[in-house]
Amino acid sequence: MPKITFIEHDGTVHTVDAELGASVMETALRNDISSIVAECGGGCTCATCHVYVDEAWLERVGPPSPSEDAELDAAFDVRANSRLSCQIKVTEALDGLIVRTPSYQGR
Amino acid sequence: MSETIKTDVLIIGGGPCGLFAVFELGLLDIKTHLVDILGKVGGQCAELYPEKPIYDIPGIPEITGQGLSDSLMQQIKPFNPTFHLGEMVTGIENIGDPLYRVTTDAGKTFECKAVIIAAGGGSFQPKRPPIAGIEPYEDKSVFYAVRKMENFRGKNLLIVGGGDSALDWTLNLQPIAKRVTLVHRRDDFRGAPDSVNKMRALVASGAMDLRIGQVAELEGADGQLTAASIKDKDGNIVRVDCDAMLPFFGLTMKLGPISDWKLDMDDELIKVDVSTFETNRLGIFAIGDINTYPGKLKLILSGFHEGALCAQRVHHYVYPEKRLVFQYTTSSTSLQKKLGVA
Numbered sequence: 001m002p003k004i005t006f007i008e009h010d011g012t013v014h015t016v017d018a019e020l021g022a023s024v025m026e027t028a029l030r031n032d033i034s035s036i037v038a039e040c041g042g043g044c045t046c047a048t049c050h051v052y053v054d055e056a057w058l059e060r061v062g063p064p065s066p067s068e069d070a071e072l073d074a075a076f077d078v079r080a081n082s083r084l085s086c087q088i089k090v091t092e093a094l095d096g097l098i099v100r101t102p103s104y105q106g107r
Numbered sequence: 108m109s110e111t112i113k114t115d116v117l118i119i120g121g122g123p124c125g126l127f128a129v130f131e132l133g134l135l136d137i138k139t140h141l142v143d144i145l146g147k148v149g150g151q152c153a154e155l156y157p158e159k160p161i162y163d164i165p166g167i168p169e170i171t172g173q174g175l176s177d178s179l180m181q182q183i184k185p186f187n188p189t190f191h192l193g194e195m196v197t198g199i200e201n202i203g204d205p206l207y208r209v210t211t212d213a214g215k216t217f218e219c220k221a222v223i224i225a226a227g228g229g230s231f232q233p234k235r236p237p238i239a240g241i242e243p244y245e246d247k248s249v250f251y252a253v254r255k256m257e258n259f260r261g262k263n264l265l266i267v268g269g270g271d272s273a274l275d276w277t278l279n280l281q282p283i284a285k286r287v288t289l290v291h292r293r294d295d296f297r298g299a300p301d302s303v304n305k306m307r308a309l310v311a312s313g314a315m316d317l318r319i320g321q322v323a324e325l326e327g328a329d330g331q332l333t334a335a336s337i338k339d340k341d342g343n344i345v346r347v348d349c350d351a352m353l354p355f356f357g358l359t360m361k362l363g364p365i366s367d368w369k370l371d372m373d374d375e376l377i378k379v380d381v382s383t384f385e386t387n388r389l390g391i392f393a394i395g396d397i398n399t400y401p402g403k404l405k406l407i408l409s410g411f412h413e414g415a416l417c418a419q420r421v422h423h424y425v426y427p428e429k430r431l432v433f434q435y436t437t438s439s440t441s442l443q444k445k446l447g448v449a
Binding site for chain 2: 039040041043045046047048069070072073074075076077078079080103104106107
């Protein structure tokens with residue numbers, strides 16, 4: 001089972017098991033990572049599951065789709081490595097992925 | 108203040124559960140008015156996932172959020188509820204046994220025998236940008252909605268965002284403002300293409316400014332903005348003079364005024380009696396995602412069930428003298444007449 005590490009803005013580190021095919025957002029919710037809000041439940045319509053992908057993983061995770069990039073307009077402190085975690089699917093290739101959460105998800 | 112609107116029941120929230128409650132109450136001859144903070148009905152279904160399919164509505168294998176909302180509107184049409192959209196209920200006061208006076212932020216007053224709170228995750232409210240020190244400016248020179256365009260005449264305006272709200276207000280306010288600067292994090296807009304073209308034409312003709320970046324810092328005193336710093340993706344900072352800022356980052360759900368209504372709550376959810384869905388305040392009910400009880404599931408189908416059961420108890424308050432005889436729409440001519448099919 002791939003592992004994903006979430007580093008919250010206050011420095012708290014969670015390394016958790018992720019189910020293949022689930023999204024990174026779902027993985028966060030199942031593990032009670034409260035800085036992922038996911039108000040819309042994975043619909044790519046709320047921008048409250050914003051994460052920063054660790055630079056070393058950027059290439060493997062890839063860029064946001066045009067609709068995801070548009071939804072990032074509703075996030076704050078958007079950076080070059082910003083993604084919405086509901087749109088990142090867990091694959092074997094992402095075993096060890098590190099993402100950081102922003103200090104504010106809009107609520 | 109406008110005159111008081113008298114009705115049997117006021118429903119707070121126009122999501123699927125609030126809409127279906129209109130149906131269940133209507134079958135029992137109970138008249139409803141419905142208030143929703145959004146400018147449209149459908150609640151989360153219409154706001155968060157209008158095009159996403161829902162797979163767990165009994166008897167409907169697949170339907171989109173908007174489709175469900177449209178179907179419910181068709182289903183409740185015979186009962187002709189009155190909608191008050193774009194308004195938030197702010198106060199509920201008990202003035203009888205039970206009789207409630209309900210007020211909205213648009214200055215409306217209702218008098219009703221029961222209130223049904225079907226407010227889902229609370230009220231959709233604008234997202235506030237996390238800019239340090241923004242609070243003193245809010246409602247003085249930082250606004251999340253435009254109530255009166257005239258307030259912005261002759262002002263230097265900073266409008267922030269890339270969607271339809273930001274673009275529409277840019278186009279509407281540009282003719283009366285001294286100068287409009289639109290700030291967006293990327294040079295691509297998700298708003299209507301026609302609005303984007305109009306905005307770009309204004310920028311090309313020199314009638315307004317477009318800055319690509321994010322607002323990093325505000326300057327001013329006593330709630331009055333004087334300038335904002337805008338940081339681009341390479342970290343370069345530009346300072347723009349402004350008298351007011353209008354940020355449009357979409358909506359988020361907040362519990363809002365419900366927490367002041369003296370209801371027994373458990374972690375932002377309203378506790379209810381599972382046989383009637385009545386709260387600790389007699390005549391005030393809570394159905395759908397906003398309530399909690401042992402075994403609660405936040406499913407639309409649960410909210411439908413809750414609406415049907417609470418209607419039975421509401422009947423007792425609206426028609427205290429009448430005995431309620433349970434009937435089926437399939438076989439009751441009386442119900443079929445109400446639905447306009449008999």
